[in-house]
Amino acid sequence: MLFESLLAGFQLFLTPMAIGLTFIGILIGLLVGAMPGLGPLMGIILLLPVAIGLPPVAAMGFLIAIFVGGSCGGSISAILLRIPGTPLAAATLFDGYPMAQKGRAADAIGIAISSSAIGGLIGGVVLIAASPILAKFASGFAPPEYAMLAVTGLFAIALISGGSLIKGLISGCFGLLLATIGTDEFSTGYRFTFGSHHMLNGFHIVAVVVGLFAISEMAHQIIGNDLLKKPDIKVERPGFGSLLKTLRHWGNLLRSSGIGVFFGALPGAGGVISSFSAYAIAKAAAKPGEKYGEGAEGGVVATESANNATVGGTLVPSLALGIPGDASSAMLLGALLILGFVPGPILFEQEPQFVGGIFLVYMASNIFLLIAGILATPFFVYVLRIPKFYLIPIILILCSIGTFALQASVFDLMVMFGFGLVGILFRATNYPLAPIVIGIILGPILENNLRRALLISREGYWIFLDRPVSATLVCVNVLLISGALVYAFRTRRKVFARREEA
Amino acid sequence: MTSRTLTLLVTAFFAIIVGIVFQQIHTSMHEQGIASGGPYDNAAAYPRAVAIVIAGLVIVQILMEILSGHQEKIGLEPQALKRAVGLLFVFALYLGCLQWLGYHLTTTPMVFAVMYICGARQIGKMLLAAIVMSFGFAFVFERFLNVVLPGGIFRLNIPW
Numbered sequence: 001m002l003f004e005s006l007l008a009g010f011q012l013f014l015t016p017m018a019i020g021l022t023f024i025g026i027l028i029g030l031l032v033g034a035m036p037g038l039g040p041l042m043g044i045i046l047l048l049p050v051a052i053g054l055p056p057v058a059a060m061g062f063l064i065a066i067f068v069g070g071s072c073g074g075s076i077s078a079i080l081l082r083i084p085g086t087p088l089a090a091a092t093l094f095d096g097y098p099m100a101q102k103g104r105a106a107d108a109i110g111i112a113i114s115s116s117a118i119g120g121l122i123g124g125v126v127l128i129a130a131s132p133i134l135a136k137f138a139s140g141f142a143p144p145e146y147a148m149l150a151v152t153g154l155f156a157i158a159l160i161s162g163g164s165l166i167k168g169l170i171s172g173c174f175g176l177l178l179a180t181i182g183t184d185e186f187s188t189g190y191r192f193t194f195g196s197h198h199m200l201n202g203f204h205i206v207a208v209v210v211g212l213f214a215i216s217e218m219a220h221q222i223i224g225n226d227l228l229k230k231p232d233i234k235v236e237r238p239g240f241g242s243l244l245k246t247l248r249h250w251g252n253l254l255r256s257s258g259i260g261v262f263f264g265a266l267p268g269a270g271g272v273i274s275s276f277s278a279y280a281i282a283k284a285a286a287k288p289g290e291k292y293g294e295g296a297e298g299g300v301v302a303t304e305s306a307n308n309a310t311v312g313g314t315l316v317p318s319l320a321l322g323i324p325g326d327a328s329s330a331m332l333l334g335a336l337l338i339l340g341f342v343p344g345p346i347l348f349e350q351e352p353q354f355v356g357g358i359f360l361v362y363m364a365s366n367i368f369l370l371i372a373g374i375l376a377t378p379f380f381v382y383v384l385r386i387p388k389f390y391l392i393p394i395i396l397i398l399c400s401i402g403t404f405a406l407q408a409s410v411f412d413l414m415v416m417f418g419f420g421l422v423g424i425l426f427r428a429t430n431y432p433l434a435p436i437v438i439g440i441i442l443g444p445i446l447e448n449n450l451r452r453a454l455l456i457s458r459e460g461y462w463i464f465l466d467r468p469v470s471a472t473l474v475c476v477n478v479l480l481i482s483g484a485l486v487y488a489f490r491t492r493r494k495v496f497a498r499r500e501e502a
Numbered sequence: 503m504t505s506r507t508l509t510l511l512v513t514a515f516f517a518i519i520v521g522i523v524f525q526q527i528h529t530s531m532h533e534q535g536i537a538s539g540g541p542y543d544n545a546a547a548y549p550r551a552v553a554i555v556i557a558g559l560v561i562v563q564i565l566m567e568i569l570s571g572h573q574e575k576i577g578l579e580p581q582a583l584k585r586a587v588g589l590l591f592v593f594a595l596y597l598g599c600l601q602w603l604g605y606h607l608t609t610t611p612m613v614f615a616v617m618y619i620c621g622a623r624q625i626g627k628m629l630l631a632a633i634v635m636s637f638g639f640a641f642v643f644e645r646f647l648n649v650v651l652p653g654g655i656f657r658l659n660i661p662w
Binding site: 050053164166167170173174176177180184186187189191192194215219222223224225227228388389390392393394396398400401404410413414417420421422425426428429431447450451452454492495496 | 505508509511512516519522531534536540541542543544545546548549552553555556560562579582585590593594597600601605609612613616617619620621622631632639640643647648649650651652
């Protein structure tokens, strides 16, 4: 079954367009990852309008490659500028920058890229092996299980997405509410459309997400005082010898990649937690001679292999269950839906060749990452010298054309701008944005399955406790929320105690 | 501006959202006959429940902030604030004029204005960059992705 799926996937993947776009996706991913303030999510958001006009496997190859490249690109600026391009590369600073200070910047970048590629490939093996099994298990799920799974996904992401639990939950619920706008699938009635034909299908998810993330990020960037600054960086040229240097840390590589896959597969955990955890464990397991924090190769290996392995891990629940692990994978799910595919067990049953194609583009992305990353590093270093005052208008044009191109609609541009303002308000008040996207993606899954479950139930809401998997998920949700509340209560008490002491 | 002002703003935002949900349920959805009944017909139950959860969580959040008594001053330089407001104003103006004047007449000035707001003052370089950026993106999107950009009242579309 798996081999058949992969073989069939080869036919879809082995086209000049799919291979070419996967390679271009890696270059774009590395670029957006390297530029502080952007990152893989922003790359996916900005180029989603381009991707949805492409053949499905080529489109997914393009977006997944941006995700893979973007997860690694942040290490380049972390090593050279001491500014992580993305939060994912924050832990790479600890040893990457000291390596650069000691004149080993090329080695550090080479090791970061090699570790990312190998970590990503390990994540890919887990993805290929685990997701069909999970999908098969989930094929027995009925509406109650799906509804509870959606609630679990939302809770998990709200819990860990930064800021407070309450704010995360409010953001998630806001996303759920946004997903209700438009024509109701059951009654075919119109909800919150205000009589406008533009709203019959709700807001386009890309317009909402571009506004929330990209526009608000540009407003945030322009507040900074480094708009005209041109960083003075020496061009570095890593070599393929870095791959051998990386492989010498094989134990660390395997362990950190395992940590990355594990955290990736947990909704909400993501690359930042996995890279910091992998670093901490690698440091604890280090030999006395390895000076972590002072330029140890192992530190770079641990963080970079973990954060790229996370990508493979996060795709497991996303593809097999349709539950996104983080905001980037939520956008990938959004792309799948726009392309006409429903993620989850149905995708594995009805479109095995497409699933095989996705597996192959993911693996190819990591191989291309190694080649393109090592060869094109001088180009990314050059790009890092571009001042922000050029970058901001470029992104604004991309946002505008990309959003307009979705449906040739100026209304979408207005939606984008409106959500840009909402994004600014949310950022200013520390409300996390990622749960909104997850809420929009999970909203229809939750509502439709909740209503279906109630339709088939003879005992109302008790149906959620009658079925073993659903009941387990209810328990998980209760545990998640009560655990988070206890934690929040204790933290708050400590803060109060400290304030009183002060 | 203090953190409490921002909290008030965000509370007002969610109050409006929750208000809209209930207003729509009692008017539009009620008129369509989808505001009551079983799970199949009642399209209002789920958004109502979500809105109630939002309202409850916002109240808890406000109570927590009041109880903590903590108030932070948001230290934003006036120049930085001016830049952010300027950017949003220029971008809103651009989006407003896009349909009317078309992509080619609006994008170059928008890019130039944004660079100016950022503090760049080398007019020649900025103008060149603005032209290259706007026409470069138009070429890529129109030539390779078959996107027809807004031509405006002058119907300005370049047949690349």
